[in-house]
Amino acid sequence: MRQGRLTTNQKDALSNAHENKFAHYQEIVSTRKNRQAILEIGFGDGRALLQQAIANPDIDFIGVEVYPPGVGQLLCQCLLHNVKNLFVFHGDVESLLAQTILPTWSRVQIYFPDPWHKKRHKKRRLISEPFIKQLEMILSRDSQLHILTDWDDYADHIELVMSASKKFKKKAQNPKLEREKTKYELRALKLGHKIHEFLYVID
Numbered sequence: 001m002r003q004g005r006l007t008t009n010q011k012d013a014l015s016n017a018h019e020n021k022f023a024h025y026q027e028i029v030s031t032r033k034n035r036q037a038i039l040e041i042g043f044g045d046g047r048a049l050l051q052q053a054i055a056n057p058d059i060d061f062i063g064v065e066v067y068p069p070g071v072g073q074l075l076c077q078c079l080l081h082n083v084k085n086l087f088v089f090h091g092d093v094e095s096l097l098a099q100t101i102l103p104t105w106s107r108v109q110i111y112f113p114d115p116w117h118k119k120r121h122k123k124r125r126l127i128s129e130p131f132i133k134q135l136e137m138i139l140s141r142d143s144q145l146h147i148l149t150d151w152d153d154y155a156d157h158i159e160l161v162m163s164a165s166k167k168f169k170k171k172a173q174n175p176k177l178e179r180e181k182t183k184y185e186l187r188a189l190k191l192g193h194k195i196h197e198f199l200y201v202i203d
């Protein structure tokens with residue numbers, strides 16, 4: 001796992017910034033029952049997620065990321081902008097989903113999951129039948145799954161895995177949901193890559 005170098009501000013935010021951590025969300029979840037909750041898996045530097053949270057103060061956003069500088073950066077930005085509806089889980093999504101206190105998610109966002117393009121690494125891809133089954137268990141009717149990738153081969157893989165799901169139905173290909181472009185996406189666009197966008201919904 002990449003560790004990366006942390007700035008002093010990022011280190012401080014990782015140790016403090018309690019109000020923007022998922023542990024805090026678990027403490028206050030009973031007070032937020034009437035709010036939608038959106039999960040983003042692998043938010044990278046978190047800039048796009050931060051903008052989404054600022055633009056939608058009535059929705060709670062939970063971001064999960066393994067990369068420490070990304071987590072530190074987003075926590076710093078939450079403090080700087082006094083954002084109260086964004087909560088960060090530092091770790092693997094598997095550890096987050098194993099938590100006993102979880103909200104009812106209205107949407108799961110997976111933007112540019114690591115492509116693992118070498119044939120021998122493909123089994124490491126996040127989108128897999130077991131993972132989709134796990135999502136099916138924690139999501140309820142009408143919950144959405146929004147996925148973006150710039151890898152044609154990963155897009156084919158997503159179609160294949162999702163077509164095996166009995167619960168997710170494809171709502172749209174290229175639904176063009178209003179959102180900020182992510183860091184990875186801007187780089188992909190500069191390289192001339194096509195962006196594949198998928199929206200599924202639990203039936």
Ligand SMILES: C[S@@+](CC[C@H](N)C(=O)[O-])C[C@H]1O[C@@H](n2cnc3c(N)ncnc32)[C@H](O)[C@@H]1O
Pocket residue numbers: 041042043044045064065066067070091092093094111112113114115126182183184185
């Ligand atoms: C290709 S990057 C895309 C980052 C960001 N979504 C963007 O579009 O700029 C994939 C990100 O997913 C994170 N990631 C990979 N596997 C993960 C996991 N199991 N749990 C949480 N984050 C994960 C990586 O650390 C990385 O930051």
